[in-house]
């Protein structure tokens with residue numbers, strides 16, 4: 001397994017797509033990681049990323065953090081019967097888009113996804129709450145095509 005804080009063991013332009021699903025919010029500094037993801041993507045390639053919605057982490061913390069700052073928060077998660085402290089980094093939306101563009105990506109699509117409507121029958125008690133608040137952000141970031 002690679003640590004996303006380190007250089008990736010792949011050649012420049014090796015991939016057409018990279019998926020970073022719910023992982024960037026474990027990193028304090030997105031700069032080196034996004035530079036590496038940009039490096040291993042071919043011209044015209046895409047980074048497809050999902051992160052925790054910054055509004056969620058902002059509202060669960062007491063006292064409220066400075067929304068404009070990058071701040072950390074922790075939870076204890078039960079993993080294999082053990083409580084493990086998990087540290088997350090919350091950043092404002094503009095810090096995310098600034099980091100993507102600084103790394104050379106173009107924002108192609110952005111969404112605050114809703115639960116699949118079919119989930120209403122499976123999770124009738126949770127569905128209304130999950131539909132009424134932000135949970136995740138999805139991004140599609142493009143590497144500009146090569147110029148001839």
Ligand SMILES: C[S@@+](CC[C@H](N)C(=O)[O-])C[C@H]1O[C@@H](n2cnc3c(N)ncnc32)[C@H](O)[C@@H]1O
Pocket residue numbers: 002003004005020021022023026027
């Ligand atoms: C919430 S899970 C998401 C797992 C999966 N990508 C998904 O969407 O279901 C977070 C993942 O981030 C990984 N992770 C956290 N920090 C990392 C780091 N510095 N480098 C690489 N992976 C990391 C963890 O190992 C874990 O697999």
